[in-house]
Amino acid sequence: MSIFPLEYLRHIMDEIEYLIDRSANLSKEDFLGDETLKRAFVRSIEIIGEAVKKIPSDFKQKYSHIEWRAMAGMRDKLIHDYFGIDYEIVWDVVTNKIPTLRLKIKEILDKERPI
Structure with a gap:
């Protein structure tokens, strides 16, 4: 297997870790009020x-079993609807989808890690 899929998965995991770290102990209201964090x-x-x-x-x-299309679709929606971003949806993704995605990506990285 090519190393490239794993490299992309590591980039994904880096961003997941950032999102989980920054959202820990953060209220939805604090998130919605922080332009930089949004x-x-x-x-x-x-x-x-x-x-x-x-x-x-x-x-x-x-x-x-990974929702690849949904992840790519969210990116497209954010890029193409830049001025219409619904930060409530962003918050929902970060707090409800990202933790599960973290487990799934970690599982793949552990399984595919070169020996």
């Missing part, structure tokens, strides 16, 4: 989506 969270989600798009389709098929 922009940072959106950027992390964009990076995750961009990395997903670079993962080869055969690798995505191998791990079809």
